Amino acid sequence: MDTITVLLVASNPTMCDHLTGILQANDKLRLESCSSAQKALKLIKSQRIQIVYSDLQNDEMSGVALVQKAKQIMPDGYCMVGSTTGTAQDVILAMQAGADEFIIDPYDRELIENTFEKAILDVTKQQPSIVNQQFLPKKIITQEKALTSMLDIAKKVAPSTASILITGESGTGKELLASFIHQNSNRSNEPYVALNCAALPEQLAESELFGHEKGAFTGAISRKIGKFESAGKGTVVLDEITEMAMPLQAKLLRALQEREIVRLGSNRSVSIDARVVAISNRSIKKAVQDGIFREDLFYRLNVIPLTIPPLRERKNDIPLLADYFLQRFSAQNGKSMSSISDETMDFLVKHSWPGNVRELENVIQRGVLIGSGDVLLKEHLIMEEPVRAAIETPQFSVGMTVREMEKTLIFNTLESVNDNRTHAAKMLGISIRTLRNKLNEYREEMGISAE
Numbered sequence: 514m515d516t517i518t519v520l521l522v523a524s525n526p527t528m529c530d531h532l533t534g535i536l537q538a539n540d541k542l543r544l545e546s547c548s549s550a551q552k553a554l555k556l557i558k559s560q561r562i563q564i565v566y567s568d569l570q571n572d573e574m575s576g577v578a579l580v581q582k583a584k585q586i587m588p589d590g591y592c593m594v595g596s597t598t599g600t601a602q603d604v605i606l607a608m609q610a611g612a613d614e615f616i617i618d619p620y621d622r623e624l625i626e627n628t629f630e631k632a633i634l635d636v637t638k639q640q641p642s643i644v645n646q647q648f649l650p651k652k653i654i655t656q657e658k659a660l661t662s663m664l665d666i667a668k669k670v671a672p673s674t675a676s677i678l679i680t681g682e683s684g685t686g687k688e689l690l691a692s693f694i695h696q697n698s699n700r701s702n703e704p705y706v707a708l709n710c711a712a713l714p715e716q717l718a719e720s721e722l723f724g725h726e727k728g729a730f731t732g733a734i735s736r737k738i739g740k741f742e743s744a745g746k747g748t749v750v751l752d753e754i755t756e757m758a759m760p761l762q763a764k765l766l767r768a769l770q771e772r773e774i775v776r777l778g779s780n781r782s783v784s785i786d787a788r789v790v791a792i793s794n795r796s797i798k799k800a801v802q803d804g805i806f807r808e809d810l811f812y813r814l815n816v817i818p819l820t821i822p823p824l825r826e827r828k829n830d831i832p833l834l835a836d837y838f839l840q841r842f843s844a845q846n847g848k849s850m851s852s853i854s855d856e857t858m859d860f861l862v863k864h865s866w867p868g869n870v871r872e873l874e875n876v877i878q879r880g881v882l883i884g885s886g887d888v889l890l891k892e893h894l895i896m897e898e899p900v901r902a903a904i905e906t907p908q909f910s911v912g913m914t915v916r917e918m919e920k921t922l923i924f925n926t927l928e929s930v931n932d933n934r935t936h937a938a939k940m941l942g943i944s945i946r947t948l949r950n951k952l953n954e955y956r957e958e959m960g961i962s963a964e
Contacts, residue, residue: 517636518560519629521546522553522567522579528595528619532566535625541633550574557586563636564629568619569596569603577603577610581734584611588735591632595619608717609732617712627707634704635743653689654837657827663819664693670817671697676769677790678814680797681821684871688752690821691790695748700788703747706740711756718761720777723768729778741774744787754791754814755800759807766810789814824866824873831862834870838877839889850881853889860891865928923951 519542523529529546536542545562547553550571556562565583567576576594583592594607595616604615613635614628655661670677671694679687688707695705713721720729724739740749751757757765768774769789773782791814793800800806824831835853843850853861866872876894884893923941930936938948 516541516543517563517633518543518545519564519566520553520556520562522548522550522565522571522576524548524568524570524572528568531620532625535622536629548572550576550579553579554582554586557583557590562587562590564591564593564632566593566595566619569594569599569607577607577612580607580612581610584735589636591635593628593632605714605717606732608713608720609730611735611737631707634706653686653693654833655827655830656833657822657830659822660827660830663821664690666817667694667819668697670694672699673817674788675816676788676814677817677819678797679790679792679819679821681794682823682869683794684869685821685823686870687792687794687821688750690819691748691750691792694790698748698788700747704744705748705750706744706787707750707752708740709752711753715758715761718758719764722761722765723774724776726776726778729776733778736776739774739776741768741785741787742783744785746786747788748790749787750790750792752792754793755795755797755806759805762807762810766807766813769810769813824869828862831866831873832858834873835861835877838874839881842878842881846881848881849887850884850889851887854891857889857891857894860894864896867929919951920955923948 519536521529521532521544523532523546526548529548533544533546536544545556545560547556548571550567550573553565553567557565565580565587567579569576571579576596580592580594583590591613592611593614593616594603594612596603597618597620599615599617607615613632616624616628618624653660653664655664667677667690677691677694679690681687691707692705695701708721710718720737720739722739722741724737724742725733727733727736751765768785771782772786773784775782797806797811797815801808801811824834832853835858839850839853842848861873861876868875876896877889879895880889880893883895884890923937926937926940927934930940934945934948938945941948
């Protein structure tokens with residue numbers, strides 16, 4: 514198979530243009546598009562289509578109905594449905610019709626890239642090398658000793674069959690680490706299959722993991738191979754593992770212990786050989802204490818625990834990452850921006866980055882798109898509004914005076930907005946003058962000259 518044929522079906526030409534713009538850089542893909550579900554069915558019948566994307570709402574036939582008909586013609590094909598307004602019921606109906614993926618926001622570039630990466634791996638199980646570099650995982654960039662030491666451990670354990678548990682705050686790069694482990698294992702030429710446990714309704718999660726037989730439930734018109742089987746001898750990544758329902762946790766535990774699964778609607782066991790990497794941005798130990806996660810499953814997954822430190826603890830990585838994102842987004846968008854001013858870099862290093870690497874990436878991308886010239890300047894940056902909840906629980910303790918509590922709240926608020934007094938005063942509900950007077954009082958207490 515030299516190329517993979519992708520059919521894009523959308524009555525809205527803007528959607529087809531958007532998807533084409535993302536996918537056309539991959540010379541291994543041949544793109545077809547149409548605005549009619551009936552035309553789509555004719556194309557599927559007349560030529561070999563391996564991947565189909567359809568909007569949930571088309572003119573004369575819904576994406577769900579199209580998938581159901583398409584699967585009858587191309588049972589081994591990969592079908593996905595997309596919608597900006599999809600509900601849980603839409604997802605259930607699409608999956609029951611045979612859809613392999615449901616994309617809630619098909620305008621998100623990274624989401625499209627990741628989804629099509631999985632689709633490509635699924636239809637090229639025997640030819641993993643066909644995947645273009647555009648769809649390969651992004652690299653981990655660091656010079657911090659704590660993270661490089663952890664990467665060394667990850668590389669050492671990658672060839673093993675042991676389950677790995679990756680934890681860390683949102684946006685730190687946990688999926689990148691999972692991909693790094695896969696690429697450094699003996700399974701690197703095998704499929705890499707990822708599933709977000711929070712993205713699927715509970716009724717469909719078991720089918721996604723373990724598959725189902727034809728007739729297993731209403732709408733199961735054909736056999737579906739689950740993630741464990743499609744991964745073969747590769748890697749299965751279970752993201753947001755703490756969101757998995759308790760009944761499914763028991764079945765996952767059995768699958769890991771026995772190294773076999775049973776498809777829904779079948780009584781025959783199927784051996785599995787995939788390596789499992791679990792990911793969580795929550796404390797699984799606390800989830801166990803709260804009774805929402807099985808303790809025995811935790812110990813089964815936690816054979817090799819790896820934790821990624823937040824970006825605020827990796828200050829030396831910020832210049833490296835910022836420059837990497839600048840070069841990447843400049844090249845992608847045909848910009849000449851090639852450096853970051855010293856003032857801008859100093860600002861980036863001092864920022865607390867509650868959204869971690871993902872937030873930094875977004876800030877640099879916006880700066881490249883909005884800015885002009887060869888240098889990224891501070892005025893090109895549009896920072897995200899701080900999350901109010903982060904400052905609504907300052908570190909108070911019994912015995913503190915009201916004045917001490919006030920002082921703590923003011924300093925915590927200023928820190929959360931990088932000392933922007935205008936923002937801080939607005940969040941505290943006081944005037945800038947009052948805030949300035951308070952700060953002068955605190956400085957006088959510490960023997961520092963007031964402003």
